[in-house]
Amino acid sequence: MGAIASAMQDVRARIAGACRDAGRPQAEVSLLAVSKTFPAAAIREAWAAGQRHFGESYLQEALAKMAELADLDIEWHFIGPIQANKTRPIAEHFHWVHAVDRLRIAERLSDQRPPGLPPLRVCVQVNVSGEPSKHGVAPDEVLELAAAVAGLPGIRLRGFMAIPAPEARVDRQRAQFRVLADLLRAARARGLDLDTLSMGMSDDMEAAILEGATIIRIGTAIFGRRRTWGR
Numbered sequence: 001m002g003a004i005a006s007a008m009q010d011v012r013a014r015i016a017g018a019c020r021d022a023g024r025p026q027a028e029v030s031l032l033a034v035s036k037t038f039p040a041a042a043i044r045e046a047w048a049a050g051q052r053h054f055g056e057s058y059l060q061e062a063l064a065k066m067a068e069l070a071d072l073d074i075e076w077h078f079i080g081p082i083q084a085n086k087t088r089p090i091a092e093h094f095h096w097v098h099a100v101d102r103l104r105i106a107e108r109l110s111d112q113r114p115p116g117l118p119p120l121r122v123c124v125q126v127n128v129s130g131e132p133s134k135h136g137v138a139p140d141e142v143l144e145l146a147a148a149v150a151g152l153p154g155i156r157l158r159g160f161m162a163i164p165a166p167e168a169r170v171d172r173q174r175a176q177f178r179v180l181a182d183l184l185r186a187a188r189a190r191g192l193d194l195d196t197l198s199m200g201m202s203d204d205m206e207a208a209i210l211e212g213a214t215i216i217r218i219g220t221a222i223f224g225r226r227r228t229w230g231r
């Protein structure tokens with residue numbers, strides 16, 4: 001078995017263990033393999049091991065890999081920050097967008113989604129740790145933004161996403177994920193039809209699953225360490 005297939009097996013075992021601890025069915029947690037900075041060949045190897053959802057953060061890099069992997073049935077997730085002048089190719093080529101944090105971006109994605117495609121599935125990114133440098137909308141502004149985004153025709157709001165500040169302690173990791181889970185509950189109580197919590201990465205996936213994650217975004221634990229800092 002190759003290194004990626006074997007790492008995927010380990011990740012699936014971690015997901016299974018966390019689901020057992022959380023008393024949740026494993027089918028509730030979907031694994032998004034974050035392949036940014038890794039070549040198309042690595043994605044092909046993960047695909048051969050059964051992986052279908054892949055996350056990318058850099059548009060040009062993602063489009064090049066999509067072209068190389070056009071023979072595979074892959075669901076592509078854009079998980080990076082979005083500049084307004086890049087929304088069109090994102091709306092045209094991706095199935096999911098995780099990091100919508102303002103209405104203008106959501107409106108552009110909705111307008112630019114090709115009519116022949118199903119609505120683009122999106123998450124609103126929330127800044128759960130309150131760090132000023134972080135992307136994402138403040139928790140007290142999420143419900144208003146979510147209500148506006150949910151009304152746009154070309155996209156379908158599915159839920160919320162967060163990248164919390166790194167924390168070594170599991171109770172602190174859980175507290176940040178709980179902020180996102182509570183917001184999803186609040187939005188649903190207001191009548192929004194949402195089902196997605198995109199949270200948890202290689203170092204904190206167990207805590208995220210315990211707090212209700214439905215999509216965990218895993219890069220390092222599958223593909224290894226990224227060479228470029230921050231990528």
Ligand SMILES: *Cc1c(COP(=O)(O)O)cnc(C)c1O
Pocket residue numbers: 034036057079080163201202203217218219220221231
């Ligand atoms: C890179 C990235 C990940 C994957 O992080 P790992 O720690 O490598 O698992 C997850 N989510 C986002 C938004 C990322 O940019």
